[in-house]
Amino acid sequence: MTESAKSTAVAMRGNLYRAAIVGAASLKGKEVAEMLNERNFPAVDVRLLDDDESLGQLEALGDEISFIQSVRAEQFEHVDFTFFAGDVESTRKNWKRARDAGSAIIDVSAALEGEPAASVRSLWIERERGQTVLPELQPGPCVTAHPVSIILALIALRARKLGMIRRVIATIFEPASERGQRGMDELHQQTVNLLSFQPLPKDVYDVQVAFNMVARFGQKAQPQLESIEERVLRHYQKIAGDDAPRPSLTLLQAPIFHGYSLAVYVEMAQVVDVPALSQALEGDHVSIPVADEDAPSNVSAAGQPDIQLSLRPDPAQPNGVWIWIAADNLRIAAIAAVECAESMTATRPMGKIQ
Numbered sequence: 001m002t003e004s005a006k007s008t009a010v011a012m013r014g015n016l017y018r019a020a021i022v023g024a025a026s027l028k029g030k031e032v033a034e035m036l037n038e039r040n041f042p043a044v045d046v047r048l049l050d051d052d053e054s055l056g057q058l059e060a061l062g063d064e065i066s067f068i069q070s071v072r073a074e075q076f077e078h079v080d081f082t083f084f085a086g087d088v089e090s091t092r093k094n095w096k097r098a099r100d101a102g103s104a105i106i107d108v109s110a111a112l113e114g115e116p117a118a119s120v121r122s123l124w125i126e127r128e129r130g131q132t133v134l135p136e137l138q139p140g141p142c143v144t145a146h147p148v149s150i151i152l153a154l155i156a157l158r159a160r161k162l163g164m165i166r167r168v169i170a171t172i173f174e175p176a177s178e179r180g181q182r183g184m185d186e187l188h189q190q191t192v193n194l195l196s197f198q199p200l201p202k203d204v205y206d207v208q209v210a211f212n213m214v215a216r217f218g219q220k221a222q223p224q225l226e227s228i229e230e231r232v233l234r235h236y237q238k239i240a241g242d243d244a245p246r247p248s249l250t251l252l253q254a255p256i257f258h259g260y261s262l263a264v265y266v267e268m269a270q271v272v273d274v275p276a277l278s279q280a281l282e283g284d285h286v287s288i289p290v291a292d293e294d295a296p297s298n299v300s301a302a303g304q305p306d307i308q309l310s311l312r313p314d315p316a317q318p319n320g321v322w323i324w325i326a327a328d329n330l331r332i333a334a335i336a337a338v339e340c341a342e343s344m345t346a347t348r349p350m351g352k353i354q
Helices: 003-013 027-038 088-100 123-128 147-162 176-195 225-240 274-281 329-347
Strands: 017-022 043-050 058-061 064-067 081-084 104-107 119-121 142-144 165-174 248-253 260-268 307-313 320-327
Touching (some): 017 027, 017 088, 027 043, 027 176, 027 329, 081 088, 088 104, 104 329, 119 225, 119 329, 123 147, 123 225, 123 329, 147 165, 147 225, 147 260, 147 274, 147 307, 147 320, 147 329, 165 225, 176 329, 225 248, 274 307, 274 320, 320 329
Parallel strands (some): 017 043, 081 104, 104 142, 119 142, 165 248
Antiparallel strands (some): 058 064, 165 260, 307 320
8 A cells, every 4th residue: 555545544544543563473463463453443553573583574464465574662653552462582572662662562472461560351251240440541561361261251250140150170172373383383293294204393392292182291391281271270360250160170282273172060059951051151252053053163163253162961960061162262362452452542542643
């Protein structure tokens, strides 16, 4: 688009916000860029930033094509919202530059949770709880809650409407895409090498994950599965509050490329009415396929914004029910990030770009 065409577009749309995505070449960064376009986020300019390996790479932004540029302090000038979607080191290295330039910070990398004034948020859960978060003139970093925390909190908050929940137990199957493109590539290469009887690359997981299910990585892998479990529980407690039951969970690395799957056991204080529970769970952000549709799976959930689930009673415990869940991890994270930015626009009146 020419400069004159851009000026015309700005005049037609009004003075809008400017945004930047650090880690724009990452899986999460690409998803955030796509979500900004899908939700018609009021941004007249979205800057794509990443490390040296991705410089000059072309990325689609709606109907336009943009180049990825290097992360420099001047790139944050006059930027209203900065999304950090790359690795932890990149976020910690660059986020204060964006903050000092006056940008609101949305962290999708889980790097800034311990920073002063940082908040872990999910607008889905805030709406479910009827919370109203007052806008702050100088908000701290908004850390998007882990997708599994969002899923478990939504299920628990809706299930408790039918009565007291005694316990929630979840087995979580982690996809390779949570480790970014490197994790996806290593799973792919391990699969190819196994079939051709070649040595396995283990730079990311430090263990065989192809055709395998593991509960622990090798010592060189970071982060370890245990630390992700801790983050899920920590984020769950922060967004779900004290009224929702604390789940017991275990995290397994599955040999799948994309999408979370969860096997969740919910035990109520009374006999479970499965149709009533299904009705309570279904609604905004949750869909339950009908009998003639495909059952929830990583494949059916790919690219979908909703959490897909199915229910069946526990044959040994009338108070228990098993919930099988599938969800697109990258899409849920991107929605959470863009919704967080949308909620922060109240402190940045339209037309007042820094």
